[in-house]
Amino acid sequence: MINANEKDLIISQDDAVSFLKNIETESIDLVVTDPAYESLEKHRKVGTTTRLKKSKSSSNEWFSIFPNSRFEELFEQIYRVLKKNTHFYLLCDQETAFIVKPIAEKCGFKFWKPIVWDKMKIGMGYHYRARYEFVLFFEKGKKKLNDLSIPDVLAVPRVYRGYPTEKPVELMDILIKQSTIEGEIVCDPFMGSGATGVSALALSRSFYGNDLSDSSIKHASERFANIESLDKK
Numbered sequence: 001m002i003n004a005n006e007k008d009l010i011i012s013q014d015d016a017v018s019f020l021k022n023i024e025t026e027s028i029d030l031v032v033t034d035p036a037y038e039s040l041e042k043h044r045k046v047g048t049t050t051r052l053k054k055s056k057s058s059s060n061e062w063f064s065i066f067p068n069s070r071f072e073e074l075f076e077q078i079y080r081v082l083k084k085n086t087h088f089y090l091l092c093d094q095e096t097a098f099i100v101k102p103i104a105e106k107c108g109f110k111f112w113k114p115i116v117w118d119k120m121k122i123g124m125g126y127h128y129r130a131r132y133e134f135v136l137f138f139e140k141g142k143k144k145l146n147d148l149s150i151p152d153v154l155a156v157p158r159v160y161r162g163y164p165t166e167k168p169v170e171l172m173d174i175l176i177k178q179s180t181i182e183g184e185i186v187c188d189p190f191m192g193s194g195a196t197g198v199s200a201l202a203l204s205r206s207f208y209g210n211d212l213s214d215s216s217i218k219h220a221s222e223r224f225a226n227i228e229s230l231d232k233k
Contacts, residue, residue: 009201011212013217016189017070019210020077028208029184032175033195034091034167035066035074046120064212066190069130071100074189075107081187085141087179091117091167097134109138116173119158135175145178163193163219172199180205194220201227 001022012019016035066074067207076089084182088109090100101111115135123130154174159166171197176186189218191209195221200207207224 004205005084008206010219011195011217011224012207013207013212013214014210015212016066016210017073017077019189020074020081020187021201023081023187023208025080026083027185028086028187029083029205030051030087030176030179031078031082031188031189032091032172033087033185033190034192035190036094036165038065038097039093039095048211060200068096072107075100075104078189079140082140082151085143086139087143088138089115089142089179090136090176093134094134097136101136102199104136104138109140112137112139113152116153118153118155118215120155121158121160124132135171143179147178148183150174150178151212159193163216166193169195171198171200174205176200176203176205182185189213191220194223196221198203198227212231 002023004029012022014022057130080209082088088104092100097114115137117133117135119133121131152201153168154171156168156174159168176196176199180186182204183206185206185208187208188196189229191197191211192213193216194209197207197209198228201224209220211220
């Protein structure tokens with residue numbers, strides 16, 4: 001069992017649901033995560049993305065797809081580990097959004113709205129090329145956002161030629177500042193490049209991160225070490 005008061009940074013390499021099962025009930029202040037949703041595999045099969053394998057655009061191995069059939073058990077664990085009156089942000093595409101919203105509501109979450117992340121640069125696709133992604137905004141209990149002036153369209157440039165599906169730290173900064181204060185615990189069970197953790201640690205929050213991928217653990221750990229070394233100067 002991971003005790004939420006043990007340390008500022010915990011990194012795990014495990015299945016996301018198994019990782020969450022080892023965290024104390026009602027011990028986490030915010031979950032921000034970006035699973036490798038099932039629709040990505042469909043895009044790979046029709047040739048709209050090459051990021052599911054090694055390619056010229058990335059030397060990293062792609063992570064395992066998290067199937068839609070497992071979202072209910074994932075959301076049950078996220079709901080359990082979150083404290084009362086907290087937020088949960090799930091990054092996903094439009095297809096996954098329709099699937100996961102009712103599942104999360106079944107597990108107890110209140111759905112507020114899809115926040116639109118405007119990547120400010122055109123992306124993949126054939127039928128109106130992608131420039132945005134959804135950040136689904138869920139709530140457990142009732143919690144006020146820290147800054148009510150922030151709009152529901154967040155214009156933050158996407159990371160170009162970074163880790164596969166890498167999210168910008170600046171985007172995570174907005175979400176973490178909106179839903180936590182210093183000293184609270186942010187969790188990401190699919191941490192990938194570690195952007196959520198980089199943001200959380202730099203903003204004086206604790207971070208619990210997990211991923212199955214060897215390259216994720218290595219890449220994210222190096223980023224976290226750089227932050228810790230800066231803090232010691």
